[in-house]
Amino acid sequence: MKIDKQRRAFFMTGQVTKVNSDVHLPWLKNAEDFLDKCTQCEACMQRCPEEIIKKGEGGYPTVDFSLGECTFCRACTEHCPEDLFDTEQSVAWPLDLKVTDSCFTEKGIVCQSCRDACEPQAISFYYEAGEIPKPEINLSSCTSCGACVSSCPANAISLTRIDDSSIAIFEKPLSGKKEFTNG
């Protein structure tokens, strides 16, 4: 049975905090190309077996890790009719992951859901005297699959891109050919 993590979080702490967990598609060549060449045809959304690609800001496809993890199957890149991807890049996304203060362990609640979800065992728990164990992400072992994001009942894992070009992707004024929407 799928756990409703927001309900669980509310039940346990009385509050739900939403953190940013959206990034753009894996193996993109660069942000300029993406904005200029993506036709918003939705082929990547329809072909992603994990159903984690949604329409994001400006109507562009966005991976929403709150819906699940990326298995790096490359279906999105293979079915895209445009020349947007370079799958020879060693990492799909240069991402920075952080555990925020919303983590249950900051409130004295024992939880290790993120560690259980992390296949490469990139999350460990450290102990300090008088406190319950807290999670720590080892970025050198992390594949940026996003599994910990959807598994966290407190929405406490923040995941952001670290390359400048992609962080600025929606700060660039959009050209006249596409209408900017909030949906």
Ligand code: SF4
């Ligand atoms: S690589 Fe596969 S799982 Fe990951 S976003 Fe693309 S289609 Fe989805």
Ligand code: SF4
């Ligand atoms: S398949 Fe390619 S062109 Fe179509 S929406 Fe996805 S990224 Fe854009």
Ligand code: SF4
């Ligand atoms: S994103 Fe990194 S830390 Fe999170 S589950 Fe995947 S490999 Fe583990």
